[in-house]
Amino acid sequence: MLKILKYSFFDLVRSRWSYVYFLFYLLLSSVLLFLNNDLSNTIITLLNVVIVLVPLIGTIFGVMYYYDSQEFTELLLAQPIKRQSIFLGQFLGVATSLSLSVLLGLGIPFALYGLFESNVIFDFLILIAVAVFLSFIFSALAFNIALSNTNKIKGFGYAILLWLFLAVIYDGAFLIALIYFQDYPLDQFTLVATLFNPIDLSRILILLKLDISALLGYTGAIFKDFFGTLTGSLVSLGVLALWVVFPLWRMLHVAKKKDF
Amino acid sequence: MKLYLFIFCFAVTLLNGYSQNRTIEVCANNCEFSSIQKAVDAAKSGDSIFIKKGVYKEHDIFINKKSLHLFGEEGSIVDIDNKGYGIKVEASDFSIASLTIKNVEVSYTSDYAAIYLYRCNNFKLKNITLKKAFFGFLIEKSKHGIVENNNISGVGKSEASSGNAIHLWDSKELIVRQNKVYNMRDGIYIEFGSNNVFENNFSHDNMRYGLHFMFSNDNRYSYNTFQNNSAGVAVMFSKRIQMNNNVFKKNWGTASYGLLLKEISDGEIYHNTFENNTTGITADGSTRITYRENDFINNGYAVKFVGGSYQNNFSRNNFLYNNFDLSYSGGLNDNSFDKNYWSDYTGYDLDKDGYGDVPYRPVKLFSYLVNETPESIILLRSLFIDIINFSEKVTPVFTPKNLTDQQPLMREVQW
Amino acid sequence: MVEFKDIHKNFGKNEVLTGINLKIQKGKTTAILGPNGSGKTTLIKILLGMCHSSKGDILVGESNTRNNWSYRKNIDYLPQIANFPGNIKVKEIIAMIKDLRHQKTRDTELIDYFELEPYLNTKLSHLSGGYKQKVNLVLSLMFDSPFVILDEPTSGLDPLSLIKLKDLLKKEQDNGKTILITSHIMSFVEEISDHISFILDGKVYFDGSIDDLKSTTGETDFEYAIANLLKHNHA
Numbered sequence: 001m002l003k004i005l006k007y008s009f010f011d012l013v014r015s016r017w018s019y020v021y022f023l024f025y026l027l028l029s030s031v032l033l034f035l036n037n038d039l040s041n042t043i044i045t046l047l048n049v050v051i052v053l054v055p056l057i058g059t060i061f062g063v064m065y066y067y068d069s070q071e072f073t074e075l076l077l078a079q080p081i082k083r084q085s086i087f088l089g090q091f092l093g094v095a096t097s098l099s100l101s102v103l104l105g106l107g108i109p110f111a112l113y114g115l116f117e118s119n120v121i122f123d124f125l126i127l128i129a130v131a132v133f134l135s136f137i138f139s140a141l142a143f144n145i146a147l148s149n150t151n152k153i154k155g156f157g158y159a160i161l162l163w164l165f166l167a168v169i170y171d172g173a174f175l176i177a178l179i180y181f182q183d184y185p186l187d188q189f190t191l192v193a194t195l196f197n198p199i200d201l202s203r204i205l206i207l208l209k210l211d212i213s214a215l216l217g218y219t220g221a222i223f224k225d226f227f228g229t230l231t232g233s234l235v236s237l238g239v240l241a242l243w244v245v246f247p248l249w250r251m252l253h254v255a256k257k258k259d260f
Numbered sequence: 261m262k263l264y265l266f267i268f269c270f271a272v273t274l275l276n277g278y279s280q281n282r283t284i285e286v287c288a289n290n291c292e293f294s295s296i297q298k299a300v301d302a303a304k305s306g307d308s309i310f311i312k313k314g315v316y317k318e319h320d321i322f323i324n325k326k327s328l329h330l331f332g333e334e335g336s337i338v339d340i341d342n343k344g345y346g347i348k349v350e351a352s353d354f355s356i357a358s359l360t361i362k363n364v365e366v367s368y369t370s371d372y373a374a375i376y377l378y379r380c381n382n383f384k385l386k387n388i389t390l391k392k393a394f395f396g397f398l399i400e401k402s403k404h405g406i407v408e409n410n411n412i413s414g415v416g417k418s419e420a421s422s423g424n425a426i427h428l429w430d431s432k433e434l435i436v437r438q439n440k441v442y443n444m445r446d447g448i449y450i451e452f453g454s455n456n457v458f459e460n461n462f463s464h465d466n467m468r469y470g471l472h473f474m475f476s477n478d479n480r481y482s483y484n485t486f487q488n489n490s491a492g493v494a495v496m497f498s499k500r501i502q503m504n505n506n507v508f509k510k511n512w513g514t515a516s517y518g519l520l521l522k523e524i525s526d527g528e529i530y531h532n533t534f535e536n537n538t539t540g541i542t543a544d545g546s547t548r549i550t551y552r553e554n555d556f557i558n559n560g561y562a563v564k565f566v567g568g569s570y571q572n573n574f575s576r577n578n579f580l581y582n583n584f585d586l587s588y589s590g591g592l593n594d595n596s597f598d599k600n601y602w603s604d605y606t607g608y609d610l611d612k613d614g615y616g617d618v619p620y621r622p623v624k625l626f627s628y629l630v631n632e633t634p635e636s637i638i639l640l641r642s643l644f645i646d647i648i649n650f651s652e653k654v655t656p657v658f659t660p661k662n663l664t665d666q667q668p669l670m671r672e673v674q675w
Numbered sequence: 676m677v678e679f680k681d682i683h684k685n686f687g688k689n690e691v692l693t694g695i696n697l698k699i700q701k702g703k704t705t706a707i708l709g710p711n712g713s714g715k716t717t718l719i720k721i722l723l724g725m726c727h728s729s730k731g732d733i734l735v736g737e738s739n740t741r742n743n744w745s746y747r748k749n750i751d752y753l754p755q756i757a758n759f760p761g762n763i764k765v766k767e768i769i770a771m772i773k774d775l776r777h778q779k780t781r782d783t784e785l786i787d788y789f790e791l792e793p794y795l796n797t798k799l800s801h802l803s804g805g806y807k808q809k810v811n812l813v814l815s816l817m818f819d820s821p822f823v824i825l826d827e828p829t830s831g832l833d834p835l836s837l838i839k840l841k842d843l844l845k846k847e848q849d850n851g852k853t854i855l856i857t858s859h860i861m862s863f864v865e866e867i868s869d870h871i872s873f874i875l876d877g878k879v880y881f882d883g884s885i886d887d888l889k890s891t892t893g894e895t896d897f898e899y900a901i902a903n904l905l906k907h908n909h910a
Contacts, residue, residue: 257727
């Protein structure tokens, strides 16, 4: 598996798209730091970009990579290698190369700017951790979609739809539910609804760490009470981890049964 | 023995009678008095009492209807040792200056203060340092006083176990300036007072308000800085308050704001800077207030109208990079927004008259929704919210239609 | 060597294989033939574990192929359509497969043989179909495994290369390798194989030597014999 991972990873790292992705973050964070002159504000702006773009790129890249390397995968399948290793290796190759692009793209400008002497380093680390988690989650979901759809167009369609659902539609439905049931106590509901969507969860995890959390008012206080505790942190980490593990499990399961 | 004492007292009385406005020195050894209270008792109106360097463990020093001038030097410390008040005064034409008073008793039933003034006129409190104060200066039914250049701090852990640094009750025509007040409940509190002026004070890190008006009309506060208080200034149930050239900053927390206006009318707010507050101004039932040439920078909400506010006018203010420029509940209610600069404004100015050709809508749909359903704030910075904000901007459905700035400025206002 | 036991395979409602029973003898070259869509490639894929049979087992040597991957160590497989990741070079993919399998190889020998030397630094996406097939051949034959599966090995090859391939395969036969091929070029099949398995309607329709086939059908020409098999079925 490590060998497959190695090859997928280097294959991707050398591809144009990884550079574009990396350079995009590099440019974005440099410009933001230059304009904002404030690490904390930059993190907030980056949060906006990260929670939208990382899932989008993760899904598209994952689906694209899977379809692109389909023939190669078949070549590998005929080799004396375990199936699980092939797919796990490819998935990890995609996820790590995406994560690396984000990590370096955001990390280099921040490090040069003096992140390590500043007190927002912890906030920044959470941003990075969330970006990495989202990369893993959405590449795993993308692999699932691609594995289940031989038709590329359909696969891409579903991938975009999935992203749209988690990034936009879910929040819309969430908001409608909040407005519709506003006469009822909604604290528990908001908490649970947030946990179920990795994008929302990531957004809240970062927001709560930043000053801006004061804007969340009473609701934010409830969230802080929950996520601030050890249990809360473990639960949120656990949920994010589940979002990686469950699609991965399904991916391996489907891959094992699939005919190529 | 008794005889000697009698002769001594007689001699002192005799001496006092002959000298006008003398200065009595107080110190531990080799002075006329080692106790401030005794010096006060012995002094006559017009006398000065010089409290020399040293720690005086005294409390409830009482100046009763004598116009005295108490002053110390560096290192003159009155240690109340948590036994009630420091100095209580009921007099006119007096001053207290250059003293350090510390360890005021904390009580849940009495308002113990370092200096308590009752029915005082023409007084001056100057260069006084209060440490571990419960209440600092408690001034009741007094007028024509100056409270200047004092440094007042407490160590209270909760609102209940701490008092106010400068507390004015039923007092008027006082000038409170250049004081530093911090780590108290309220920095400056005024109730039933009028024609007072608060200038150049620095009120920070207080548990409740930096400055707090209750039922006090016709006051002015200017050039003060309110920083990192639970709330900068609260003006409640008061009329005709003038607020200018103050800085409200970093009043940041879930229930924090720079300035709270509650049930007030006919005030003026100009040339103030509201920076990095959770909410710049919360207006709840405020009427006929003019907001002119203020800067709102980097606040969560720049201005929040909670309800029941009429005939307020905003003009020539700068709204810069706030998360929400305006939160509004209810109808427009004759409030108006004209010729302000909004950093979020994306319109254009084709006729180059300095005003944007497209009206600006300061209320975003999201801030409207949050008003209706507070829990929806949890979607802050979600892509969905950006999308609906944009669509509302293009075709307003929910936000009040006529709540617009018809002439948004293209450039920041310089004032 | 290899035994297919009652292999069934359906894709949805489409039944491709309906009970294949076949033995592939060690040291012989067997050609699996059949019309388009008869399931040749599917059968090979099942043998390689790339597809799963709906029913039935395959024994390779002693071991069952189900949920097993180590038996593939002794198989060289040439896939039908070789599309490689585009942005890597010829020598890189060879190095990569070598690295993945970690077995003894004879890649330089084969590269020489197919004259791929000048193209080693070319990216795979820049190669013509014929050269791709040559790379494909190098990749699959370089491990020198005792069992070789070739799915349409001739596709895209020019006549000269075809002769080279034939020569190579004959050498392999002399070395006692077991070879399984599918091809549409009947002359190639006739020249190379010892044994024919004809698949039709998901079953083994004919299984025997070329001579057997000719005598069964009464045709002297191999190609006509095959055609006869098909016609016979339709009749």
